[in-house]
Amino acid sequence: MSTDIVERVLSGDRRALARMVTLIENEAPEARDYLARLYPQSGRAQIVGFTGSPGAGKSTLVTQVVRELRRRDLRIGVVAVDPSSPFTGGAILGDRIRMQELAGDPQVFIRSMASRGSLGGLAASTRDVARALDAAGYDVVIIETVGAGQAEVEIVRAAHTVLVVTVPGMGDDIQALKAGILEIADIFVVNKADRPGADQTAAELRMLLSLAGKQPKSAEVWRVPILKTSATLGAGIPELVDALFRHRAFLSESGQLTQRNQRQVRSEVLALLQHTLGQRLRSAVAEDEWQRLIDEVVERRANPYSVAELLARRVGLGDSKEDAVSSREGATSAS
Amino acid sequence: MSTDIVERVLSGDRRALARMVTLIENEAPEARDYLARLYPQSGRAQIVGFTGSPGAGKSTLVTQVVRELRRRDLRIGVVAVDPSSPFTGGAILGDRIRMQELAGDPQVFIRSMASRGSLGGLAASTRDVARALDAAGYDVVIIETVGAGQAEVEIVRAAHTVLVVTVPGMGDDIQALKAGILEIADIFVVNKADRPGADQTAAELRMLLSLAGKQPKSAEVWRVPILKTSATLGAGIPELVDALFRHRAFLSESGQLTQRNQRQVRSEVLALLQHTLGQRLRSAVAEDEWQRLIDEVVERRANPYSVAELLARRVGLGDSKEDAVSSREGATSAS
Numbered sequence: 001m002s003t004d005i006v007e008r009v010l011s012g013d014r015r016a017l018a019r020m021v022t023l024i025e026n027e028a029p030e031a032r033d034y035l036a037r038l039y040p041q042s043g044r045a046q047i048v049g050f051t052g053s054p055g056a057g058k059s060t061l062v063t064q065v066v067r068e069l070r071r072r073d074l075r076i077g078v079v080a081v082d083p084s085s086p087f088t089g090g091a092i093l094g095d096r097i098r099m100q101e102l103a104g105d106p107q108v109f110i111r112s113m114a115s116r117g118s119l120g121g122l123a124a125s126t127r128d129v130a131r132a133l134d135a136a137g138y139d140v141v142i143i144e145t146v147g148a149g150q151a152e153v154e155i156v157r158a159a160h161t162v163l164v165v166t167v168p169g170m171g172d173d174i175q176a177l178k179a180g181i182l183e184i185a186d187i188f189v190v191n192k193a194d195r196p197g198a199d200q201t202a203a204e205l206r207m208l209l210s211l212a213g214k215q216p217k218s219a220e221v222w223r224v225p226i227l228k229t230s231a232t233l234g235a236g237i238p239e240l241v242d243a244l245f246r247h248r249a250f251l252s253e254s255g256q257l258t259q260r261n262q263r264q265v266r267s268e269v270l271a272l273l274q275h276t277l278g279q280r281l282r283s284a285v286a287e288d289e290w291q292r293l294i295d296e297v298v299e300r301r302a303n304p305y306s307v308a309e310l311l312a313r314r315v316g317l318g319d320s321k322e323d324a325v326s327s328r329e330g331a332t333s334a335s
Numbered sequence: 336m337s338t339d340i341v342e343r344v345l346s347g348d349r350r351a352l353a354r355m356v357t358l359i360e361n362e363a364p365e366a367r368d369y370l371a372r373l374y375p376q377s378g379r380a381q382i383v384g385f386t387g388s389p390g391a392g393k394s395t396l397v398t399q400v401v402r403e404l405r406r407r408d409l410r411i412g413v414v415a416v417d418p419s420s421p422f423t424g425g426a427i428l429g430d431r432i433r434m435q436e437l438a439g440d441p442q443v444f445i446r447s448m449a450s451r452g453s454l455g456g457l458a459a460s461t462r463d464v465a466r467a468l469d470a471a472g473y474d475v476v477i478i479e480t481v482g483a484g485q486a487e488v489e490i491v492r493a494a495h496t497v498l499v500v501t502v503p504g505m506g507d508d509i510q511a512l513k514a515g516i517l518e519i520a521d522i523f524v525v526n527k528a529d530r531p532g533a534d535q536t537a538a539e540l541r542m543l544l545s546l547a548g549k550q551p552k553s554a555e556v557w558r559v560p561i562l563k564t565s566a567t568l569g570a571g572i573p574e575l576v577d578a579l580f581r582h583r584a585f586l587s588e589s590g591q592l593t594q595r596n597q598r599q600v601r602s603e604v605l606a607l608l609q610h611t612l613g614q615r616l617r618s619a620v621a622e623d624e625w626q627r628l629i630d631e632v633v634e635r636r637a638n639p640y641s642v643a644e645l646l647a648r649r650v651g652l653g654d655s656k657e658d659a660v661s662s663r664e665g666a667t668s669a670s
Binding site for chain 2: 032035036039040042043258261262265266268269270272273274276277278280281290291293294295297298300303304305306307308309311312315316317318
């Protein structure tokens with residue numbers, strides 16, 4: 001059966017893929033082995049991340065982009081992620097339901113992922129789900145996140161191409177755009193561009209991007225385009241899809257695709273190691289001992305640094321010769 | 336000399352404290368031992384975090400709060416942290432310079448911390464600097480961050496009392512308030528309340544807080560107050576300081592101070608362990624081997640999961656019996 005599901009996913013079986021995605025989302029123990037087996041077949045899709053402020057119309061835009069990609073006869077996977085709190089989810093759910101219009105198309109696979117567990121866990125699950133869709137043969141995999149904070153930045157970091165969606169009249173808000181967002185944006189979209197102020201918003205963005213060194217003259221550096229769309233009117237969508245493919249071509253031809261992949265693999269391996277550390281800690285230290293150590297620190301009978309050293313030794317991390325403080329013994333004697 | 340600096344910090348020597356803060360900020364190898372020795376003397380100060388959107392007037396507000404606390408004859412430490420990119424720093428620097436007016440007062444210690452290295456590193460350094468000020472005998476230690484993203488949430492998480500500063504007329508923005516910010520806010524401040532729309536912004540905040548369960552009837556749960564201030568006019572500042580102390584009293588009397596301290600110690604110890612993992616990894620795996628492993632994954636000759644397992648074994652994390660996948664051998668044979 002374990003052979004079965006991986007092979008069925010690779011052969012394009014949608015039900016097997018849906019089950020695989022559920023196993024990944026639930027962090028089922030067998031999921032990692034399945035992912036290891038899917039991995040060699042991944043790496044063909046263009047992974048595209050959509051992020052930006054709530055209310056920027058991302059879901060409608062994604063729906064239009066999917067339609068345009070279908071016109072170009074491509075198979076599309078969509079992973080929609082909401083890392084925010086449940087009580088902001090109402091309007092978003094409506095958008096997602098609209099997106100489900102696409103779900104009747106057998107060449108489109110859409111999955112919403114709810115926030116559960118840690119942010120790191122969500123970012124990892126999203127990356128793994130995108131990888132499964134990639135291995136299953138979807139040509140473009142879109143990761144859409146709700147919001148524009150650090151959480152969303154983490155999530156779309158796994159993409160080849162990151163689109164940041166804004167709207168006209170952001171005014172002061174544009175100042176508040178997280179530096180992190182500017183740094184990850186490969187394409188900026190001013191959506192709802194039929195509203196007043198779209199040109200001004202585009203000009204302000206161009207200025208910010210210039211300041212950040214993202215509007216270079218050199219052809220060796222990607223010049224972040226600022227595109228205007230109206231997702232509800234369907235305007236500017238073919239141009240946006242063209243820009244996606246232009247970015248993919250730029251990455252390949254400039255050699256930056258390899259660099260980006262290397263950076264992503266490095267951070268993924270580090271995240272997997274941290275996950276292992278957490279597992280080892282849970283099996284090496286019983287909850288009541290944890291609680292006792294924490295109490296000692298809270299009551300100033302121990303300090304956090306020596307407790308961390310004690311636990312590092314317990315999980316096997318404690319024998320580095322370079323560790324200058326490892327000669328101190330015992331967590332509770334340090335104060 | 337190492338004995339010297341810790342004792343001088345504890346005796347109230349400002350120059351020794353300034354040097355200690357620099358050692359912490361630079362992650363000097365001796366800093367952790369110093370911190371372990373300062374730790375038993377910490378735990379007396381009220382740590383207060385100020386966060387909120389850029390342009391909300393946080394620095395002016397902090398300046399006024401410090402003045403009011405001085406009127407009440409308390410010693411104040413301020414740690415001002417800017418995790419954002421350099422090119423947004425201009426206006427902020429101006430505010431910080433204004434804050435330096437206070438720096439002539441020997442009972443006030445102010446330190447700006449620049450962003451360098453990882454976010455986790457910055458959050459840890461900020462916490463450790465606040466701890467040094469606490470041990471040095473400052474009654475209130477204020478941590479001020481610029482911005483309102485995940486980075487700022489991480490940084491102020493070390494505080495006992497978190498103030499979130501907004502301004503009137505945030506309009507749609509209020510929708511965009513990160514759920515994380517709502518969850519950590521102990522006190523909301525509508526600053527610049529002399530401008531139109533302050534009451535409406537306060538009402539909108541109250542509604543959001545109600546939805547989030549932060550406006551309970553029960554006296555056992557903290558009811559997040561929404562205060563109006565005008566930092567430039569000096570209005571509402573004594574009431575804000577009263578609210579700070581009310582929150583401190585609530586934490587002590589309800590037993591929530593202990594819970595909060597336990598939670599913070601737990602996350603601090605975990606962060607220290609992750610830091611140790613990073614150090615062990617750097618000493619166990621040479622950079623060229625790292626690069627070779629990453630290349631194998633990028634080229635699909637290995638997968639990230641098996642490379643992470645290989646590295647886990649190398650740093651000593653690999654022998655958990657619970658680890659279901661540890662029986663697979665070798666990173667490069669898995670594909």
